[in-house]
Amino acid sequence: MSELRQARFAGLFIMTLILIVAVLIGISFYAARAFERSLLPQLDRKMLTVGTAVNAKLERALRYGIPLERLPGVTDFFGGVLAANPDLAYLAVTSANGVVLYQRGTLLPSVEQLVTSTQPPVGPPTAQRVGAAYDLALPLQGNQTVTGSLHVGADAGFVTRQIRELLFDIAIVFIIAALVALELLPLIVQQNLAAPMRRLESVLRRIADGDLRYTLPASHDEVGQLSSLINRLVIRLNTTYRQLIHQALLLRTAIPASVGRLDSGLASLRQGFILAPNGQPTPYLSVHLIGARMATFLFIFAAELSQPFMPLYIRTYAAALGDPPAQWLIGLPLTVFTLTAALCMPIAGWRFERVGSRHTFIEGAGLLMMGLAGTGLAFNFFDLLGWRALTAVGYAFLYTACQGYVVANSPEQHRAQGSALFVSGLMAGSICGPAIGGILADRIGYTATFSCAAALALGAGLAALNLLGASPVIRSNQRDQQPGHGLIRDLSANFRFAWLMLFAAIPAKLLLNGFLFFLVPLTLYELGNSRSEIGRIVMLYGLAALFLGPMFARLADRFAIHGLLIGVGGLLTGIGLIPMLFFPNTLTVLAGVLCLGIGQAMSISPQLALVTRICRPQITRFGSGPVLGFYRLIERLGGASGPLIVAGFAGLFGYPGTMTAIGVLGVVTAALFSIGFLIMGIDSEPSDQSAPPVTPEPF
Amino acid sequence: MYFKITAAIATLIAFVLSLAVLMNYAKFERAFSGLTESRLAFLVQDLRETLEFGLDLGLDPAAMANTTSILAREAAKDPQILSILVFDDQGQVLHRHQREALSRPLSELTPGWFRTALRTHPDAAPWRISDPDTLIVGATLTNNFGRAVGGIALRYDRSFHDHELAQALTGLTQAAGLILLAATLIALISAWLLFRSARRDLRRVRSALAGFLEDADSPAFQAGSSGSKLEIGYAAAEQNSREFWRRLRQVERILRLEQQLADQESADV
Numbered sequence: 001m002s003e004l005r006q007a008r009f010a011g012l013f014i015m016t017l018i019l020i021v022a023v024l025i026g027i028s029f030y031a032a033r034a035f036e037r038s039l040l041p042q043l044d045r046k047m048l049t050v051g052t053a054v055n056a057k058l059e060r061a062l063r064y065g066i067p068l069e070r071l072p073g074v075t076d077f078f079g080g081v082l083a084a085n086p087d088l089a090y091l092a093v094t095s096a097n098g099v100v101l102y103q104r105g106t107l108l109p110s111v112e113q114l115v116t117s118t119q120p121p122v123g124p125p126t127a128q129r130v131g132a133a134y135d136l137a138l139p140l141q142g143n144q145t146v147t148g149s150l151h152v153g154a155d156a157g158f159v160t161r162q163i164r165e166l167l168f169d170i171a172i173v174f175i176i177a178a179l180v181a182l183e184l185l186p187l188i189v190q191q192n193l194a195a196p197m198r199r200l201e202s203v204l205r206r207i208a209d210g211d212l213r214y215t216l217p218a219s220h221d222e223v224g225q226l227s228s229l230i231n232r233l234v235i236r237l238n239t240t241y242r243q244l245i246h247q248a249l250l251l252r253t254a255i256p257a258s259v260g261r262l263d264s265g266l267a268s269l270r271q272g273f274i275l276a277p278n279g280q281p282t283p284y285l286s287v288h289l290i291g292a293r294m295a296t297f298l299f300i301f302a303a304e305l306s307q308p309f310m311p312l313y314i315r316t317y318a319a320a321l322g323d324p325p326a327q328w329l330i331g332l333p334l335t336v337f338t339l340t341a342a343l344c345m346p347i348a349g350w351r352f353e354r355v356g357s358r359h360t361f362i363e364g365a366g367l368l369m370m371g372l373a374g375t376g377l378a379f380n381f382f383d384l385l386g387w388r389a390l391t392a393v394g395y396a397f398l399y400t401a402c403q404g405y406v407v408a409n410s411p412e413q414h415r416a417q418g419s420a421l422f423v424s425g426l427m428a429g430s431i432c433g434p435a436i437g438g439i440l441a442d443r444i445g446y447t448a449t450f451s452c453a454a455a456l457a458l459g460a461g462l463a464a465l466n467l468l469g470a471s472p473v474i475r476s477n478q479r480d481q482q483p484g485h486g487l488i489r490d491l492s493a494n495f496r497f498a499w500l501m502l503f504a505a506i507p508a509k510l511l512l513n514g515f516l517f518f519l520v521p522l523t524l525y526e527l528g529n530s531r532s533e534i535g536r537i538v539m540l541y542g543l544a545a546l547f548l549g550p551m552f553a554r555l556a557d558r559f560a561i562h563g564l565l566i567g568v569g570g571l572l573t574g575i576g577l578i579p580m581l582f583f584p585n586t587l588t589v590l591a592g593v594l595c596l597g598i599g600q601a602m603s604i605s606p607q608l609a610l611v612t613r614i615c616r617p618q619i620t621r622f623g624s625g626p627v628l629g630f631y632r633l634i635e636r637l638g639g640a641s642g643p644l645i646v647a648g649f650a651g652l653f654g655y656p657g658t659m660t661a662i663g664v665l666g667v668v669t670a671a672l673f674s675i676g677f678l679i680m681g682i683d684s685e686p687s688d689q690s691a692p693p694v695t696p697e698p699f
Numbered sequence: 700m701y702f703k704i705t706a707a708i709a710t711l712i713a714f715v716l717s718l719a720v721l722m723n724y725a726k727f728e729r730a731f732s733g734l735t736e737s738r739l740a741f742l743v744q745d746l747r748e749t750l751e752f753g754l755d756l757g758l759d760p761a762a763m764a765n766t767t768s769i770l771a772r773e774a775a776k777d778p779q780i781l782s783i784l785v786f787d788d789q790g791q792v793l794h795r796h797q798r799e800a801l802s803r804p805l806s807e808l809t810p811g812w813f814r815t816a817l818r819t820h821p822d823a824a825p826w827r828i829s830d831p832d833t834l835i836v837g838a839t840l841t842n843n844f845g846r847a848v849g850g851i852a853l854r855y856d857r858s859f860h861d862h863e864l865a866q867a868l869t870g871l872t873q874a875a876g877l878i879l880l881a882a883t884l885i886a887l888i889s890a891w892l893l894f895r896s897a898r899r900d901l902r903r904v905r906s907a908l909a910g911f912l913e914d915a916d917s918p919a920f921q922a923g924s925s926g927s928k929l930e931i932g933y934a935a936a937e938q939n940s941r942e943f944w945r946r947l948r949q950v951e952r953i954l955r956l957e958q959q960l961a962d963q964e965s966a967d968v
Contacts, residue, residue: 008893015889016708019882023712024719030874031723035730038863042734049738049776053745084744085737162730169722177715181708188707193897201932208935212943222901229908233940236912240947247954255961265953269946439718443725 009189016185020177024170028163036159040134043087043154044127047136050085051125051152054078055138058093058150062142068093069101078104089133090153096146107133107155114151132156169439172536175543176432183297183428187467190290196223203230203284210273212237214284234281241269242279289421291467292405295361296425297432298460299398302368303391304433305453306375308535309441310334311521316446317381329381331647333388334517335640340392341399342636348400357405358468364397365461369454376450394457405468424546431542438535487622491630496614496680503673504566505607505631506638508600511573511666513642515596515659516541520589523655527586537590544597545604553605562606562613563682567674569602574666581660592659613682701890708886709879716875720868727867735860739780739836740825742773743853747823747838750785750851754842760785760849761793770796779856781805781833785840787849790814805854806832817847833857896927904933911937915944 054077061071078091082105090105098115100108108114109131116130127134133153140148155161196216200223203214212234216227248262276282306313314333318325352360371391378384406422440449491497516538524534552569556562576595580588608628612619615627649658746769753763760766770783774796782805785794790810797805820826820839828835833854840849907920920937922930 008897011893012704012890015886015893016711019708019712019885020715023715023878023882026878027716027719027723027871027875030878031727031871034867034870034874035727038727038867039730039734042731042738045777046734046738046741049741052776053741085741087734087737162726163723166722166726170719173715173718173722177711180714181711184707184711185704188704192703193894197897197929201928204929204932204936208932208939210939210943222898222905226901226905226908229905229912232912233908237940237943237947244947244950244954248950251954251957251961255957255964258957258961261953262957265950269943269950273943436718439722443721 009186009194012189013181013185016181017178020174020181024174028166028170032159032163035162039159039162043134043158044136046085046087047127047134047152047154048125050081050088051136051138051150054081054091054152055140055150058140059142062140062147065143068095068140068142068147071102074102075104078102087154087158088152089155090151092151092153093140093148094151095148101148105153107131107153109133109135109153114149127152127154129156134158168536169532172435172439172532172539176435179428179432183294183425187290187294190288191466192221193223195288196227199284200227200230203234206284207234213274213276213281215281217283217285231281234276238276238279238281241275244269289406289409292357292402292409293421293425295398295405295460295464295467296402296422297429298456298463299361299365299368299395299402300426300429301433301436302372302453302456302460303395303398304430305437305440305456306372306450307517308434308438308521308538309446309449309531311518312525312531313375313446314381314384315522317378317384321381327647327650328644329647330522331514331518331643333385334513334643336385337388337392337395338513338636338640338642340389341396342633342640344393344396345400345632345636347393348396349404351397352400352404357401357408358464360397360404361401361464361468362461364394364399364401365457365464367391367394367397369394369457369461372450372457373454376447376454398460401464401468420550423549427542427546427549431539431546434535434538434542436535438530438532438538441531441535487618487626487630490618490621491615491627494615494618496677496682497611497618497631499673499676499680500566500607500610500614501631501634501638503669503676504570504603505635506641507570507666507669508573508603508607509635509639510642510645511577511596511662512600513639514646514662515577515642516593518643518646519650519655519659519662520593522650523580523584523589523659524586526655527584527589529586533586537586537593540590540593541597541600544594545601548598548601549605552602556606556609562610563674563677565606566603566610567670567677569599569606570670570673571599571667572602573599574663574668574670577659577663577666579660580656580663584656589659592663610682701887701894704890704894705883705887708890709883712882712886713879716879720871720875724864724868724871727871728864731863731867732860735855736827736834736836739834739853739855740827740838742776742780743825743836743838743851746770746773746783746851746853747840750840751842754840754848760787760840763794766794767796770794774798777855779859780853781856782854784808784852784854785849786810786813786852788814788817788847790817793849806830808835808852813850813852816852817850821847829857834860900927900929904929907933907937911940915941 057077058071058074062068074093081091082088088105089107090103092103092105092108092114093101094111094114095101098111100111100114113130114135114137125136125138127136129135130153133156136152138150138152139146140150196219199216203216206212206214207230215231215234218224218228218231245266248266252259252262311330311334314330315325318329321329348360348364351363355363367390371387371389371394374387375384375391378387402425403422406419410419437449437453440452444452520538521534524537525531529537552565556565573596576592576599580592608631611628611631612624615631618627646658646662649661652658653661749769750760750763750766753766754760766785770785774780774783780798782795782797784792786792790813792813816826816828816837817839820837823839823841825836825838828837834857835852835854837850837852839847840851842848904920910917911920919941920930920934922934
């Protein structure tokens with residue numbers, strides 16, 4: 001995009017963000033007013049109900065002749081009432097001359113304010129705003145005389161507190177809307193303005209350079225109208241030229257003496273110009289990757305929507321096989337998903353090579369949609385397993401289609417940028433999915449949330465018809481390829497590679513899948529968090545990875561500290577999980593998720609770079625595709641084992657104990673990795689070969 | 700173009716608003732139901748304490764004569780209370796107060812229903828259930844030995860409750876609709892302001908090109924002093940096209956002359 005267009009896009013993005021903020025403020029403000037109108041009378045009735053009952057008890061004592069100021073146990077009695085009714089702030093008794101005799105609770109107004117509130121109201125008693133509270137004063141009558149007043153108080157900020165409790169959710173909605181805007185607006189601007197304008201400028205530049213071979217795709221908008229005129233110009237110039245050539249040919253045949261003059265005239269005509277073959281200009285096509293980013297975002301969004309509650313959902317089915325269900329039963333569908341996705345990647349790749357990205361994506365979207373809908377409507381645990389496997393096949397197809405599209409359509413020198421675009425769509429989806437999924441599950445339930453995810457998958461499939469324009473056939477050396485026997489033998493003999501896999505790559509994925517996808521939802525739920533809160537916490541992983549990943553990748557490349565970052569990242573991940581046994585609370589889990597996000601952001605990209613360095617002989621022999629394919633396969637198998645291994649631990653140690661146990665495992669493996677590479681060293685050759693454009697795995 | 704950009708922003712804002720409405724409504728529903736139910740739970744608890752006082756004195760729940768009047772007094776505190784029942788551990792109703800002149804008869808709660816309620820809520824804390832017509836708040840009655848001997852069930856008209864919730868949802872939806880409308884208008888105006896210079900460039904270039912196609916001898920296009928990339932690109936393209944057009948005409952003239960020469964020669968022959 002040119003600078004001017006970038007500035008316009010930035011303006012559009014900022015304007016959209018401002019509108020989103022304004023809209024959220026507007027609806028929250030309206031909700032506060034509406035809540036106040038409806039909730040305050042209810043609060044009033046509640047205060048009156050409690051006040052009347054408490055008053056009756058006090059008046060009974062007064063009727064027995066006990067003076068108001070000598071009633072025993074009133075404060076304790078008030079304490080019991082307030083404990084059972086947390087929406088009330090205080091209870092107090094004042095004497096007829098305004099002295100506070102008994103009181104319990106918070107927000108009690110001053111004596112003067114209470115006296116004002118005690119003034120006999122006209123009509124039935126109603127609560128009045130007194131300081132920071134709503135105060136309802138009821139007269140206490142003993143033997144026909146008013147001896148004092150009972151004051152029932154509620155927090156005046158009751159309604160605003162309700163709205164304030166939503167602030168976190170509203171903030172999450174804002175973050176997600178900003179991320180969606182970041183995906184959607186570039187796509188719209190790109191498709192409707194930037195790309196057509198770029199094509200237009202490109203063709204004009206070609207005409208200015210004398211290249212008259214191209215026309216532009218016409219549309220009904222302003223750019224399309226200009227394009228039509230340019231096409232008319234190009235066609236007219238080409239047609240006139242063809243007609244002249246034809247006339248000249250006729251003349252050459254008819255008047256052989258004119259050949260020399262005609263040839264010199266035609267030669268000077270063509271000089272500096274390239275005409276369309278046969279006078280038929282061809283449409284000028286350009287491929288843009290932004291569509292692939294949107295497609296990636298949509299399918300990841302759909303797939304990740306159920307992430308924050310998946311183990312909880314599985315548990316409801318596993319409970320039918322044994323109550324409480326065995327932990328490994330809860331972990332099994334997660335493992336089935338990861339394993340199936342890993343094993344289906346080659347099939348998806350094969351499909352991609354045959355039918356191209358658009359078809360593969362649409363097939364994947366169909367499978368994903370069926371899988372998600374089936375998961376939401378599963379009859380029992382066993383068909384749930386089947387639906388998860390089907391979802392995973394769809395996931396593998398979609399992943400391969402998007403990755404393949406980006407790789408095939410990125411010029412060699414911009415391959416890394418293309419991959420970055422794909423990764424940003426992937427990460428944005430993995431941030432939005434869990435957060436929105438948690439909110440939806442809380443409000444509309446599991447089945448409806450799975451239906452939303454299936455609808456989103458369907459939407460992704462439909463969008464792909466427009467988003468993934470060209471259907472290139474991938475060049476075989478650009479994609480992760482399947483390893484042959486020779487390669488496996490060679491890599492197995494590479495001790496550094498084996499060490500990296502055993503003590504960095506596999507533990508990283510094991511911790512990610514075991515901790516984030518299995519332990520976090522279950523532990524947080526046990527700690528009393530709602531599914532929205534679980535979604536918010538899971539989302540932090542994606543946020544950390546999205547914002548810190550590129551920074552750490554740049555740092556690693558700049559200072560050649562790949563090994564150091566892998567070691568530190570592993571240690572940080574492990575250390576973040578250890579405190580859970582000692583401080584089993586939500587904050588500790590949150591810290592663990594953040595440490596995992598930062599740790600993985602540190603280590604994922606450097607791991608890829610390290611593989612390309614320590615496997616240089618194998619890459620020279622077999623090519624980078626098969627080597628990275630093997631690395632990926634092992635890594636994914638590690639990820640698949642995560643939920644099962646962690647479930648095994650959970651059966652023995654409980655969730656907090658398991659977090660600590662896998663934290664210790666993370667620290668030990670990271671330490672072994674660091675010690676091993678400190679002893680062995682990484683190849684002494686300078687790291688002048690940057691890593692090939694490969695993308696981190698989301699699972 | 701403006702409309703597509705505006706439609707995208709409007710879709711995004713509709714998504715944001717629907718989530719905000721969903722969350723606000725859920726919060727309201729929880730707060731409103733919570734307040735209503737906690738008030739009713741307080742009434743039921745108060746009743747339970749009164750009845751358990753009689754049980755503590757060794758009275759048989761079926762024989763507590765003033766129970767019905769106590770139920771009537773409690774029911775009089777709120778016109779939305781439809782009925783209050785006291786039942787024994789076998790699910791038989793011992794005392795009942797039911798509001799007269801109900802718009803439609805209440806569905807009967809069966810002994811099995813009462814037994815299930817007692818079994819699933821053995822402690823003193825109030826419980827809450829709802830059926831299509833009523834919200835039911837109840838409490839278990841326990842004797843001196845901690846044994847559940849029966850329970851209380853208060854049935855509350857949910858039409859008021861549902862009406863309030865529906866009103867809140869309608870209000871929120873209407874407000875969201877208005878906000879969406881206003882936001883869409885703002886988005887449309889902003890998109891127009893942001894992209895009008897691009898549109899102006901496109902129009903200028905289009906008009907120039909249309910003129911050139913009509914008349915190749917029309918004056919050449921001049922990019923403005925702060926000419927956009929498009930204008931500059933077009934000016935260069937037009938200049939080259941004019942040059943090619945000039946050459947085509949030249950060749951055309953050559954061909955015409957050659958043709959004339961040929962015609963002359965054939966006439967001479």
